[in-house]
Amino acid sequence: MQLSCDDDFVEAAVFTVSNGKRAGAPRLLARRFHVEREQCCSILDADDRQAAFVRVHFDWFREWGLEELLLGVINELPLPGPGLTTLAFRKARMRKEEGAELYVSAENGRIRVVAMRAERFESDEAVRDSLRIEFMHLSDMIDPNFGYTPDLRAHGMNPSHQRIARERYRLLWDITINGRLGRGSEGERQRAVFNEAFAFWPAERRNEGFTKLSTNKFPKHDELLALAADPRDLSHRDKPLPGGRCPLCGFSTFDWADLALLDDISRASVQRESPAWSPSQGACNRCIEVYAIARRYAEALPQ
Ligand SMILES: [Zn+2]
Numbered sequence: 072m073q074l075s076c077d078d079d080f081v082e083a084a085v086f087t088v089s090n091g092k093r094a095g096a097p098r099l100l101a102r103r104f105h106v107e108r109e110q111c112c113s114i115l116d117a118d119d120r121q122a123a124f125v126r127v128h129f130d131w132f133r134e135w136g137l138e139e140l141l142l143g144v145i146n147e148l149p150l151p152g153p154g155l156t157t158l159a160f161r162k163a164r165m166r167k168e169e170g171a172e173l174y175v176s177a178e179n180g181r182i183r184v185v186a187m188r189a190e191r192f193e194s195d196e197a198v199r200d201s202l203r204i205e206f207m208h209l210s211d212m213i214d215p216n217f218g219y220t221p222d223l224r225a226h227g228m229n230p231s232h233q234r235i236a237r238e239r240y241r242l243l244w245d246i247t248i249n250g251r252l253g254r255g256s257e258g259e260r261q262r263a264v265f266n267e268a269f270a271f272w273p274a275e276r277r278n279e280g281f282t283k284l285s286t287n288k289f290p291k292h293d294e295l296l297a298l299a300a301d302p303r304d305l306s307h308r309d310k311p312l313p314g315g316r317c318p319l320c321g322f323s324t325f326d327w328a329d330l331a332l333l334d335d336i337s338r339a340s341v342q343r344e345s346p347a348w349s350p351s352q353g354a355c356n357r358c359i360e361v362y363a364i365a366r367r368y369a370e371a372l373p374q
Pocket residue numbers: 317318319320321322354355356357358359
């Protein structure tokens with residue numbers, strides 16, 4: 072089995088450590104890392120310089136034990152499915168982009184790709200937790216009894232309905248995974264989000280529904296999709312779910328910003344820093360305030 076990590080995934084992981092966000096990493100080593108990076112800047116040829124950066128990042132990815140951490144977790148968890156040749160890691164910029172995909176190629180056999188945010192490297196537990204969940208996604212995807220199909224397009228749904236159905240589908244799937252993994256602490260957050268997502272059901276049906284999902288040992292794609300695609304409440308939702316993760320900071324929030332009030336300059340600077348973000352994904356008030364303050368500050372500077 073081969074572990075393959077994209078250059079920008081490795082770079083982002085290494086920066087999490089060098090920025091002091093990973094507990095227990097000695098500051099002195101971070102200084103050595105920065106010195107080595109600065110030395111790369113003096114290489115004149117652009118390709119050689121880029122190659123040198125990549126080398127330094129990979130060296131420190133090993134030095135700081137991040138590669139070992141991934142391999143350790145992979146060894147301790149049962150890898151889903153036969154014929155695994157490569158497990159590839161890609162960088163996710165936002166919580167929403169995290170996930171696992173399965174590709175089959177004639178050349179490389181079955182490849183599993185995990186997209187993960189660099190913030191996960193702040194602790195071993197966060198990496199382990201994230202991989203446990205993604206491996207469950209992968210094992211469902213290849214389990215014929217689950218019956219996964221990547222295309223969630225249902226008849227008669229416009230793109231915005233599809234987005235909500237996809238969001239709900241992911242929530243329902245994650246509830247079953249959480250239940251199967253016995254992660255109790257996450258359960259209450261999920262219940263709050265579930266209650267909001269299915270607010271059009273009577274309370275009793277919501278309670279039953281949630282219990283059924285979180286105790287279901289053998290969920291099926293079609294059943295989850297049928298619930299997710301319930302046409303009620305697909306049309307008027309313009310904000311993400313309470314308790315969902317803000318796509319900008321990745322923290323769970325009940326305080327979503329009213330983006331209709333966001334001025335164009337702040338919106339442009341959000342978009343510049345998070346190119347994959349669109350207002351339809353929402354953002355928490357804390358994040359939006361940061362951009363508003365930065366704009367007021369820029370305006371107050373002498374021209
Ligand atoms: Zn935020």
